[in-house]
Amino acid sequence: MKGECNCGGVRFVLADDPYGIFVCHCSICRRHTGTNGNAVVVVGNEAFRWLGGEDQICTWKKPGHDWQIWFCCVCGSQVPGRNDASTMFVPAGLLTEGGECLEVIHHIWVDSKAAWDEIGDSGQRHSEAFEG
Numbered sequence: 001m002k003g004e005c006n007c008g009g010v011r012f013v014l015a016d017d018p019y020g021i022f023v024c025h026c027s028i029c030r031r032h033t034g035t036n037g038n039a040v041v042v043v044g045n046e047a048f049r050w051l052g053g054e055d056q057i058c059t060w061k062k063p064g065h066d067w068q069i070w071f072c073c074v075c076g077s078q079v080p081g082r083n084d085a086s087t088m089f090v091p092a093g094l095l096t097e098g099g100e101c102l103e104v105i106h107h108i109w110v111d112s113k114a115a116w117d118e119i120g121d122s123g124q125r126h127s128e129a130f131e132g
Contacts, residue, residue, distance in 0.1 A: 001098030005077035010053035020105030025113035036117040039092040
């Protein structure tokens with residue numbers, strides 16, 4: 001699978017197909033995206049490779065939190081970032097090649113979702129973070 005930001009400057013490839021999409025409905029992710037949540041796939045560090053544009057990546061960390069975002073300094077698109085020590089998160093909307101078979105498998109922080117947000121797929125719902 002391949003992906004890129006809106007301007008095409010930040011590009012990457014995934015060596016392994018992720019097994020599904022996670023959607024976070026927490027208030028931080030809603031404010032970050034301006035939508036009902038943040039849809040990402042998670043892959044092992046060894047399956048992720050930058051193709052270009054690492055020098056175009058900016059970060060912002062929410063004060064008092066571990067939450068951090070990575071985005072393209074040119075176009076503002078959210079870009080892949082560190083999920084934990086062994087994995088990367090990849091915004092699902094950046095996938096430009098491959099990924100047609102992906103489905104939402106988990107909705108997390110559902111207890112924090114916006115009142116107007118209606119989850120309409122069969123992804124498993126978790127009141128808080130997914131521990132799996």
